[in-house]
Amino acid sequence: MFSKACEYGLKASIYIASNSYDGKRVSLKEIAKKIDSPVAFTAKILQDLVRHKIISSVKGAYGGFEIAKKDISSIKLSQIVNAIDGDSIYNGCGLGLHVCDENHPCPVHDQFKTIRNQLKDMLENTNLEQLALDIKSGVSFLKL
């Protein structure tokens, strides 16, 4: 469904959010450990999210990654997915036609469009706060 990069990006964002909620900044090393991802690859993805202004970073000793508290509840999963994997999951044709066009539909257009729109709605209506709270309370998990 999502690329590895996107999975790591989502998990990292949720982990950062769950810590920023408590005012704690977290380092790359800690993030990679907690979400069970390759350190250097995760660094690239976090840099990407910083460039997209979805998370923010602080260089140097005691630096790390964080999300402004007031922003946690307004960051949608769709922003992260879009930043890393692009919009093909929202707009692309399920059978890989160059474009998804109502007037020149592929054989599964109608069926696929329904699913795709539900996925879109889900991602656009799920924010980091909800997910971060479940991590904090131990209801959900980021690894194992």
Added chain:
Amino acid sequence: MFSKACEYGLKASIYIASNSYDGKRVSLKEIAKKIDSPVAFTAKILQDLVRHKIISSVKGAYGGFEIAKKDISSIKLSQIVNAIDGDSIYNGCGLGLHVCDENHPCPVHDQFKTIRNQLKDMLENTNLEQLALDIKSGVSFLKL
């Protein structure tokens, strides 16, 4: 969503079905042309579908690929997707956890499971006949 291999496999199957419906056997070259896919790569995928007994092949002059008429309506998209991409789209965790486990859910488990099950239902309830007929009647298209 699906791999390129799977997209080609789905399109090829639909094209074969639409011809087998008329009792016409089609060659690799014709298939690749009509679904706009790389010939040799498509060959590999078709071989795979033959091994999975989803389509059948006839070697030699006037050979090609076909689907027994009586089977066209009973072949579900899910069989093709499962043969090529495996079952991770049905059973795998949306965030890439090793397994999707109700008792140890990832942060998006509940939301994702809903979408995943709808995709599953859609693929399990869509058969080649429906799609082939739309191709034949010009309602849907396999390329451009």
Added chain:
DNA sequence: GTTATTTCGGATAAAAATATCCTATTTATA
């Protein structure tokens, strides 16, 4: 200021997915 820590960014490497090439085998027709 020096040092330790940490992100940033470029270069490179490894693995997986996608794609091509070539030969063998099969089969219908002439």
Added chain:
DNA sequence: TATAAATAGGATATTTTTATCCGAAATAAC
């Protein structure tokens, strides 16, 4: 029987994705 057409399958090549490495820059603490 010879020929042409077509799938089967192994080997190889290319591209993309995933992953690693290293030096530069920034920053806090001492």
